[in-house]
Amino acid sequence: EGLGIVRRIHPERNVTEGCCLEGIGHIYHGQRRFEDALAWYGKAHRMYRKTVGPESEDVGRVVCNIARVLSRQGKRDDSNEKFEEGLAIIRRAVGDEHPQVADPLYSLAECKEEAGDLEGAIVCLREAQ
Template structure:
């Protein structure tokens, strides 16, 4: 990862010399550097790169552009990792609004925003808001990818988690089991995601047993 960061930074210096500070390749490289810094856990430095890329994209394309929504999502992910959950949600909502205007209703990137929002609202204990985002995203994935995808499994998992938090054990179990089947189908029977769903389903079954014993 250090080598990747060095290469990205070297490329950024070259691009700045060639194109100046208002060019899409410079903005793209800033975004890439921010991504590597984020993976390394250097959140403040990552945010600075994402913010610079964001300003450059807005200058190049205006506010309503998919690349602007993309980098807003990256900034939101950093905010989430910094524990600034409300700020992260607001930024994810802004990214989603741009994507709805520029991409239409059914698109993978819209589903990605909805997954981030569902997880964010769930983390804040806002179950109904989370469920709404997860259900909308699941509907999108089923319409545009009838062949089934890993992303669909993530929405199924999210809905199951909300149901569990609301005490709806039968529904939670059903969603987890469906997610388990989805992961086995898309990633293979021994994938970590399928094992995680098995563990969650088993935990729900234990909870049901305790309820029945009381």
Template sequence: ALARLEEGLGIVRRIHPERNVMEGKFLECIGNVYSGQGRHEDALAWLKKAHRIYRKTVGPESAEVNHVTLSIAVALRRQGKVEEAMEKYEDGLAFRRRALGDE
């Protein structure tokens, strides 16, 4: 799976040399694969890249930023970094409350 995702990422980068949301999606997918494999440091690196690209391309209040923030929280929790993970989970919850309300 990783080889195909990295191949797809390369294609997206060649076709669209400027940063774009599709690049972020590939980065996020690669990060999630690494997380699922237990390679949490690698996962965090890829997920943080996706986070930066999403913030630049679709904005800090986008669903994409929120989703990758929660993926980062999962990777941190799996590393045993509970405090850092809780901060990310709280960021995700705050986003959802802003978007959907408290109920």
């Protein structure tokens, strides 16, 4: 219902709609409905790219959320790739020293550890400090 309200108030589409779509993805993710979460995160990704541009912090964040779902599905290689993509976007958007960089670095470290790349995990964790 909230998404419908946003669409009626802002028929031109805006970042608020992207936030709603991403929020629905979060709910499905929390319910372990991973395919549904990926679908809604994908919609949010497309909306953010249209409204705030492909190099925005919002786009980077939703790419990292997609990576988290892929990780929960056991798709380590895909997850690692998406974390690196999302992290790169966030860094370009806000810089290396921004607090928003630490969370995807930590998640990337977890992926690397699970894949047996302990050295890579340590590098990410040190950088996140």
